[in-house]
Amino acid sequence: MRLSARRLNRTLLARQHLLQRTPHDPAAVVHHLGGLQAQETLPPYLSLAARIEDFDPYAVTAGLEDASLVRLGTLRGTLHLHTADDALVLRPWLQPSLERQLARRVGVPMTEVWAAAEEVLADGPVEQRDLTEQLAARLGAPAADLGVVARTTMPLVQLPPRGTWRGSGGIVLEHLERWTGHPLEGVSAEEAVRRYLRAFGPATAADVSVWSGVTGLRPVMTRMDDLVRHEDELGATLFDVPDGVLAEGDEHAPVRLLGTYDELWLAHAQRDRVTTTGSRGNWQGANGAVAHTVFVDGWLNGLWRVVDGRVSVVQLFRDLTPPERDELEEETARVDALLAR
Known part of the structure; x- marks a missing residue:
C-alpha cells in the first residue's frame, strides 16, 4: 500500500x-x-x-x-x-x-x-x-x-x-x-525492530538505525516474514508490524507542547514525518536545539521556553486559526499546571 x-x-x-x-x-x-x-x-x-x-x-x-x-x-x-x-x-x-x-x-x-x-x-x-x-x-x-x-x-x-x-x-x-538487582539479558535484533515499529512505524531500515544507532538492519528486516510492506510517496519500502493500525489521514491533531528533545521527531532518518526543513532550522538555530517545541495540526510550528516557571511561546512559524489559538491556550494551561507542581 x-x-x-x-x-x-x-x-x-x-x-x-x-x-x-x-x-x-x-x-x-x-x-x-x-x-x-x-x-x-x-x-x-x-x-x-x-x-x-x-x-x-x-x-x-x-x-x-x-x-x-x-x-x-x-x-x-x-x-x-x-x-x-x-x-x-x-x-x-x-x-x-x-x-x-x-x-x-x-x-x-x-x-x-x-x-x-x-x-x-x-x-x-x-x-x-x-x-x-x-x-x-x-x-x-x-x-x-x-x-x-x-x-x-x-x-x-x-x-x-x-x-x-x-x-x-x-x-x-x-x-x-x-x-x-537483575542481570543483563539482551534482545534479538528482530524483536528490537518490532518494538520500534509498534511505536514509530511504518518505517525504513534507515529509520530504525537512526533511532537506535545500530546499522546493518535492512537484511534483518528483509528476512522478517512477519512484517508487512508499504511504500511512501517516493516509493521507498516501509516495514510495519502486521497488527499496526494505520490512520486515515483526516484525524484531528490537537496542539501539543513538547520538550527540546522528543523521540517523535528524532527517530526517523529524514525527520520529516512531523517537521519540515524550515521548522527544523528554526528549532536548531546556530548552536543546536534552542527551545521547547509547539506542535500544531501534527507539525512542528513553534517554540516555547519556561520563563518564571510558566510557558512563554517565543515564536510561531505561521498564524494560527482561532480554534488552534484556543487549543494552544488550553495546552499552555495544562503545562503551566504541571510546572507549578
Missing part, C-alpha cells in the same frame, strides 16, 4: 499517543515508546504529560527511586529514560554500536577501562567526577575521555535524585545490574 505523507504523519501521532492521551501509567508509556531522550531533566516529563491523562510527575520520581525506571546511556549513545526491564534487554543489543562510536577515543583498550571502572565501582555508587579522576590516575589517559568511554560503553545508571521531579544533585553512577 502506498501511504501519503499525511497518513504517515497521523499514524505516527496516533502510535505516539499524541492524537489522544492515554490513561496508561508512565512506566507503560515509557515502555511503549522504547525510552525517552533525557539528557535534560524536563523534556521527558513534558513528553509524558503530552501523552498521558492526568499525568503525575511524581510517579516518575517514584519509579526512579525504586529502580523500576532508570536513566542511562542507550540509544545513539545518548542518555535516555527507560523501564528497568527494557534497559536490561536493550543495552546488550546496543553494545557493539556504542563501542564502535568510541573505539579510538582513548589510547587504552576498552577492556582496561571497564576493568578499572569496575574496581572503582566495587564499593558501591560513585560520583561521576570521582570515577573519571580515578580512571585517569589508574590508566594515564585524559579524565574527560575516559569518563565518556566508561559512561557510554558500560551500563551505568544515573541515580536519583538526579532526573527526579524537583530533585537536584550531582551525577552519581552505579552499574545497571547492581542497581536493579
Whole structure:
C-alpha cells in the first residue's frame, strides 16, 4: 500500500499517543515508546504529560527511586529514560554500536577501562567526577575521555535524585545490574525492530538505525516474514508490524507542547514525518536545539521556553486559526499546571 505523507504523519501521532492521551501509567508509556531522550531533566516529563491523562510527575520520581525506571546511556549513545526491564534487554543489543562510536577515543583498550571502572565501582555508587579522576590516575589517559568511554560503553545508571521531579544533585553512577538487582539479558535484533515499529512505524531500515544507532538492519528486516510492506510517496519500502493500525489521514491533531528533545521527531532518518526543513532550522538555530517545541495540526510550528516557571511561546512559524489559538491556550494551561507542581 502506498501511504501519503499525511497518513504517515497521523499514524505516527496516533502510535505516539499524541492524537489522544492515554490513561496508561508512565512506566507503560515509557515502555511503549522504547525510552525517552533525557539528557535534560524536563523534556521527558513534558513528553509524558503530552501523552498521558492526568499525568503525575511524581510517579516518575517514584519509579526512579525504586529502580523500576532508570536513566542511562542507550540509544545513539545518548542518555535516555527507560523501564528497568527494557534497559536490561536493550543495552546488550546496543553494545557493539556504542563501542564502535568510541573505539579510538582513548589510547587504552576498552577492556582496561571497564576493568578499572569496575574496581572503582566495587564499593558501591560513585560520583561521576570521582570515577573519571580515578580512571585517569589508574590508566594515564585524559579524565574527560575516559569518563565518556566508561559512561557510554558500560551500563551505568544515573541515580536519583538526579532526573527526579524537583530533585537536584550531582551525577552519581552505579552499574545497571547492581542497581536493579537483575542481570543483563539482551534482545534479538528482530524483536528490537518490532518494538520500534509498534511505536514509530511504518518505517525504513534507515529509520530504525537512526533511532537506535545500530546499522546493518535492512537484511534483518528483509528476512522478517512477519512484517508487512508499504511504500511512501517516493516509493521507498516501509516495514510495519502486521497488527499496526494505520490512520486515515483526516484525524484531528490537537496542539501539543513538547520538550527540546522528543523521540517523535528524532527517530526517523529524514525527520520529516512531523517537521519540515524550515521548522527544523528554526528549532536548531546556530548552536543546536534552542527551545521547547509547539506542535500544531501534527507539525512542528513553534517554540516555547519556561520563563518564571510558566510557558512563554517565543515564536510561531505561521498564524494560527482561532480554534488552534484556543487549543494552544488550553495546552499552555495544562503545562503551566504541571510546572507549578
